[in-house]
Amino acid sequence: xxxxxxxxxxxxxxxxxxxxxxxxxxxxxxxxxxxxxxxxxxxxxxxxxxxxxxxxxxxxxxxxxxxxxxxxxxxxxxxxxxxxxxxxxxxxxxxxxxxxxxxxxxxxxxxxxxxxxxxxxxxxxxxxxxxxxxxxxxxxxxxxxxxxxxxxxxxxxxxxxxxxxxxxxxxxxxxxxxxxxxxxxxxxxxxxxxxxxxxxxxxxxxxxxxxxxxxxxxxxxxxxxxxxxxxxxxxxxxxxxxxxxxxxxxxxxxxxxxxxxxxxxxxxxxxxxxxxxxxxxxxxxxxxxxxxxxxxxxxxxxxxxxxxxxxxxxxxxxxxxxxxxxxxxxxxx
Numbered sequence: 001x002x003x004x005x006x007x008x009x010x011x012x013x014x015x016x017x018x019x020x021x022x023x024x025x026x027x028x029x030x031x032x033x034x035x036x037x038x039x040x041x042x043x044x045x046x047x048x049x050x051x052x053x054x055x056x057x058x059x060x061x062x063x064x065x066x067x068x069x070x071x072x073x074x075x076x077x078x079x080x081x082x083x084x085x086x087x088x089x090x091x092x093x094x095x096x097x098x099x100x101x102x103x104x105x106x107x108x109x110x111x112x113x114x115x116x117x118x119x120x121x122x123x124x125x126x127x128x129x130x131x132x133x134x135x136x137x138x139x140x141x142x143x144x145x146x147x148x149x150x151x152x153x154x155x156x157x158x159x160x161x162x163x164x165x166x167x168x169x170x171x172x173x174x175x176x177x178x179x180x181x182x183x184x185x186x187x188x189x190x191x192x193x194x195x196x197x198x199x200x201x202x203x204x205x206x207x208x209x210x211x212x213x214x215x216x217x218x219x220x221x222x223x224x225x226x227x228x229x230x231x232x233x234x235x236x237x238x239x240x241x242x243x244x245x246x247x248x249x250x251x252x253x254x255x256x257x258x259x260x261x262x263x264x265x266x267x268x269x270x271x272x273x274x275x276x277x278x279x280x281x282x283x284x285x286x287x288x289x290x291x292x293x294x295x296x297x298x299x300x301x302x303x304x305x306x307x308x309x310x311x312x313x314x315x316x317x318x319x320x321x322x323x324x325x326x327x328x329x330x331x332x333x
Contacts, residue, residue, distance in 0.1 A: 004040060004048075005048055007031065008031075008045070008048055008049070008052075008069075009048075009052050011027070011028065011031060011069050012049070012052055012053065012056075012066050012069060014027075015065050015066050015068060015069055016058075016062055016065055016066070021068075024068075025068065025072060028068065028069050028072035028073070029072055031069075031072075031073075032072055032073050032075070042073070042074060045070070045073050046070065049066070049069070049070050053066050111136065111137050111138050111168075112138070113138060114138055114139075114140035114146055115140075116140075116146070116210055117210075118210055118213070118331060118332060118333075119146075119208065119210065119329055119330060119331055119332065120300055120301050120302075120329070120330045120332055121138065121301055121302075121327075121328070121329055121330075122300060122301025122302035122303070122304055122305040122306075122326075122327070122328045122330075123136055123138070123301075123302075123305060123325070123326065123327045123328070124305045124306060124309050124324075124325070124326050125323075125324070125325040125326075126309065126323070126324050126325075127323050128272065128321040128322050128323050128324075132160075132161070132164075132323045133152060133153040133154075133160040133164075133323050134150075134151070134152055134153075134270050134272065134323040134324070134325040135149075135150070135151040135152075135153070135164040135167065135168065135325075136148070136149065136150045136151070136325055136327055137149045137168055137171050137172075139171065139172065141177040143177060144209065144210045144211050145177040145207055145208065145209050145210065146207070146208045146210070147171065147177060147178075147180075147183065147205075147206070147207050148205075148206050148207075148208070148327065148329075149167075149171060149183075149203055149204065149205045149206070150203070150204045150222070150268045150269075150270060150325055150327050151164070151167060151201055151202060151203040151204075151222070151270075152201070152202045152203075152222070152223075152270045152271060152272075152323070152325075153199060153200075153201050154199060154200045154201070154202070154244070159196060159199060160199070163191070163195045163196075163199060163201060166190060166191075166194060166195065167187055167190065167191070167201065167203075170186065170187050170190045171183070171187070174186075177207060178207070179207060179216055179218075179255060180205040180206055180207050180216055180217055180218035180253070180255055181218045181252070181253045181254065181255040183205050183207075183218070184203065184205050184218050184220050184242065184245070184253040185251070185252060185253060187203070187205075187220075187245055188220065188245045188246065188248075188249065188251050188253075189249050191245040191246035192245070192246050192247070192248065192249040193249070195246055197246075199246065200221075200244040200245060200246045200247065201220070201244060201245040201246055202219075202220055202221040202222040202223070202244050202245070202271075203219070203220045203221075203222055203245060204217065204218075204219050204220075204222040204223070204225055204268050205217065205218050205219070205220070206218075206225075206266070206268075208260075208266075208329065213259065213260045213261070213331055214257060214258070214259060214260070215227075215257070215258040215259075215260050215266060216255060216256070216257055216258075217238060217240055217255065217256050217258065218240055218242060218253045218254065218255045218256070219238075219240045219241055219242050219253075220242045220243060220244050220245045220253065221241075221242060221243055221244035221245075222270075223268075223269050223270060223271055223273075223274050224237050224238055224239060225237075225238040225266065225267060225268045225269075226238060226265075226266075226267040226290065227258060227260070227264060227265065227266055227267070228264060228265035228267065228290075228293065228294065228297060229261070229264055230261065230262065230263035230264050230265075230297070231261065233294065235267075235290050235294075238256060238258065239256075240254060240255065240256040241254070242254060260331050261331065262331055262332070262333060263297070263330070263331065263332070264330070264331050265293065265297065265301070265304075265328055265329070265330050266327075266328065266329040266330075267290075267293060267326075267327070267328050268325075268326075268327040268328075269289075269325070269326055269327075270323065270324060270325040271322065272321075272322035272323045272324035272325070273289065273308075273312065273324050273325070273326055274286060274289075275322065276312050276316050276320075276321075276322070276324070277316065277317050277320045278315045278316060278317060279315070279316075279317050281317065281320075284312060284315065284316070289308065289312075292307070292308055292311055293308065293328070300330075301328035301329065301330045304328055305326040305327070305328055308326055309324065309326060312324065
């Protein structure tokens with residue numbers, strides 16, 4: 001502040017002797033930019049001006065000359081405020097668009113949880129911001145099978161929401177159960193043709209057959225899933241792999257077939273869960289997450305996913321949050 005006062009006083013002194021008015025005003029304009037950058041309040045400038053010119057005992061004409069500096073500074077604050085107001089207006093308009101996109105996404109991606117006699121389903125999907133880049137879908141084909149998918153768009157905002165809506169439409173439009181490898185092949189073509197080239201989608205695609213309790217699954221670059229084996233109280237990683245959706249329309253996907261036994265759990269995450277960090281910046285390990293699932297394995301899957309989400313939220317760094325989706329399918333008697 002002291003350096004600022006000295007600079008301002010020198011400008012007042014210069015205003016009393018300068019012959020090149022235009023050049024002097026340009027200098028005042030440059031000074032105003034510095035004032036705004038240093039976050040000095042306009043009332044502080046007025047106070048300094050008033051105090052200094054009072055000490056100089058100036059004539060009226062000289063006093064008016066010094067007001068040119070004050071005028072330039074005040075004009076600068078006016079421009080700055082108008083720019084700020086324009087920015088606020090744009091942000092408010094943007095927020096309204098995001099709110100609209102969020103409501104549309106919730107409506108378009110809404111999924112009912114199917115009801116089966118021999119399996120229970122729990123799922124939670126929470127956006128880090130207003131529009132989520134995560135997606136899940138569950139489809140009861142009314143023939144004893146259920147298709148399900150958990151996906152994550154590599155990208156955020158409205159484009160991600162539109163991509164997810166397109167994928168859901170693609171899944172829902174089949175109208176019949178199909179093997180996950182075929183489902184991913186079709187969805188890959190949809191994404192490759194219709195989604196921005198810089199936006200890719202990871203997806204875990206499964207088909208559960210209730211009669212034989214078989215799980216067919218394929219993955220497009222998604223986080224590995226797990227099967228909790230009730231008999232041995234251990235977790236098996238579902239190691240099926242594949243390229244993310246949208247890279248090449250000629251991609252083919254491998255498929256795995258897994259027998260699901262009584263009280264077994266099928267667990268699918270997005271990377272917002274597996275890459276969650278605590279307040280120290282350390283990853284919350286998969287072992288921690290899986291042990292928590294083991295602890296509450298006797299509960300309904302919806303209770304398990306809620307407990308897991310709240311446990312992550314409790315220790316997670318709030319500034320490092322990502323979209324989180326957890327899906328658990330449990331075979332029951």
